[in-house]
Amino acid sequence: MLPSRFLLTPHCPTAPAPTPTPTHPGGARSPGSVALRFGSPGGVRLRRGRGSAAVAMASDGRVERIASSIRAIPNFPKPGILFQDITTLLLDPQAFRDTTDLFVERYKDKDITVVAGVEARGFIFGPPIALAIGAKFVPIRKPKKLPGEVISEEYSLEYGTDKIEMHVGAVQPNDRVLIVDDLIATGGTLCAAAKLIERVGAKVVECACVIELPELKLTHATMRISCMNKGQMNLTL
């Protein structure tokens, strides 16, 4: 049973009235992503992922501080979009430390061998987790940034496509991978990252994001539901 959530909708720059959790086919959503949700000030809810670690987090005061440190910028990068800016979280050393600690506590006993971070904000949150749990860090980058041999995965945008790349050999078939980004909206980028990992024969254990934007994901509900399988983001587009 999901707790009710107070959501900031992307197209509503002023503080909204609380919005009940929309229902949609498929019931529980993205059991594979642990997102620290936030909403109107004072209304912070942690949505439960699989596993008992999430239960302890729900009453953890750290989540409130983290949520309140994130600022929303209206009409960025274009009109109608409410941008969730984590740079203010990074200016609060305690909140940043708490964010890392919460992820480390969840993943340290899951035999994660690789943390893959999606350029560029995944580069901020991923490496501290990797360092703390003794995992490799693998950057997943925009095209032409990685030197040497790469594999690429193209994915759809609202208009057109984009592409991300990973070094050949960075991830091995027996690796257990955590994918990290600051935010999940449609899941397109995380999907593409998961595909890269799976193409080299490794396993995506989970995707971890600081922020989830559930409203945007509703437009791709069928995509997400058909793909969710034991917490892995195996999206079939």
Added chain:
Amino acid sequence: MGEEANCDAVMEAGNGNGKAKENGHATAVLAMPDVKADDAVVAPADPRLQGISDAIRVVPHFPKQGIMFNDITTLLLRPGVFKDAVDMFVERYRGMGIAAVAGIEARGFIFGPAIALAIGAKFIPLRKPKKLPGEVISETYVLEYGTDCLEMHVGAIEPRERVLIVDDLVATGGTLCAAINLMERAGADVVECACLIGLPKFKQLGPMQDFYKLNGKPVYVLVESLEYEK
């Protein structure tokens, strides 16, 4: 990375005791946490530096012919070595009253936050144009062909706050100069710039020391790469 015209990038660096390796591998330099820039004291190389140097791979002709690219992603695949690199910076900067670590997009984002977390400082991302939402200040700088631009959020740093600037590598120093300028325009006190790798493009013969200087600010590097052709 290209030539910078506006920045006084006088680099003074010395050869360390580190073993020079063949085939394009980086040479370890001394890390001397207690030595001031003007001293010429020699100390034994930190044993962690060899592993750091060995973990960096040089990729020829990237992004274009003639450039030997120093790739730190292979270091990130060795958790112990990645940790050593971060630890060496943390040991140096802990206790120096540094309020903020600024990291240059994108590879400065990989190293800067871990240092910031360990020393209890804020992390400030310095980004390419139009990535940061809200109010920013911008610094344009000169490349070999054309210009580039670095941005920082207004209010990220307060006047007189002590700041460390981090990137994976310093070549001409153009990007680091732009970062220093951003900080100083905001009234901050740049304590030092820290990079894993230094390319001694403007290295001058001088006393044995492993500090570069950019705009009068010291640049601290862990390893020096001699394999760089333009």
